[in-house]
Amino acid sequence: MTSSSVPIYLGDEDLTQETRDLLSSLPSEKGWLVSQIYQFEGSWHTQGLVQGILNCQKNFKAKDSDIILATTPKSGTTWLKALLFALIHRDKFPVSSKHPLLATNPHPLVPYLEADYRVSPDVDFSELPSPRLMQTHLQHHSLPVSIKSSSCKIVYCCRDPKDVFVSLWHFGRKLSPEETAEYPIEKVVEAFCQGKFIGGPFWDHVLEYWYESRKNPNKVLFVTYEKLKKQTEVEVKRIADFIGCGFTAEEEVSEIVKLCSFESLSKLEVNRQGKLPNGIESNSYFRKGEIGGWRDTLSESLAEVIDRTTEEKFRGSGLKFSC
């Protein structure tokens, strides 16, 4: 059973017999926020997510024009959802007081594949305007085959794992204050570094997309939260070029950058009040939005534990997080 405060799609209601049989054969562990997590295709998920992944792998048919945003949780999903939505639809929705991002949180504007397939195995994305934009937290090897075999584009965003961890830590404690109150941070860091965490192991997730981006740079664009934060306009133009909607010399990128900035989005009423369709408070997705914010939560020794894991895992890959 999952805790009642986490989204319903993570839960174990109405699983198919096929999923139940599969789950009974998978390694499982007690989770931090959810009572049980399962290792499926090398990554850890709830029962509900395994059901959503199976449905998605079976039923999702990518189109060549699709754009898939892939991230690990807390690596910049909300920001990229906003930026990609604004970039793709800028002809239809120029930046103005009527822009959809001023009235709607970025999450409902961009479907979350495995969660939506969890809610309904027959979910229909055919009504989405072209190019269709969708999000996933899946590891590369677990993506539906058609995403890998079609010419659709994958934008991958990752972030320094210390900031990812701290972002998750605060997100989880807000989501489930009672369940998390007694949980020492040291234990949660340990589980995160062992990879036994929803979507984990974090480092394997990043490395897979890193190597894919190097092997096939026209298919996978590798973006880091840090670079996006430091040189937003340059990175947003690079993303726009990659997804096939580059900026002309006359066009201004700064309006979209400003619209999607943490400062703008986090001040909007729609992102400050109320809940998203998944039951999570809209403001949970906007906390600090900084590079290196981990310093106010992690001791030096815990930061070292995460850094050591990063060094070990990334050794020889050419990948580094610059802060």
Ligand SMILES: Nc1ncnc2c1ncn2[C@@H]1O[C@H](COP(=O)(O)O)[C@@H](OP(=O)(O)O)[C@H]1O
């Ligand atoms: N427009 C934006 N610009 C920069 N960071 C943003 C952002 N919107 C959300 N974030 C930050 O991204 C993290 C959430 O990640 P995700 O969207 O993948 O769940 C949070 O980090 P912090 O908790 O460090 O503040 C959140 O504050």
Ligand SMILES: C[C@]12CC[C@@H]3c4ccc(OS(=O)(=O)O)cc4CC[C@H]3[C@@H]1CC[C@@H]2O
């Ligand atoms: C899917 C989700 C982001 C991940 C959140 C999460 C992360 C780690 C967890 O620890 S453990 O229980 O696996 O040990 C639990 C959770 C539960 C909530 C998850 C979030 C719900 C919506 C976000 O996109």
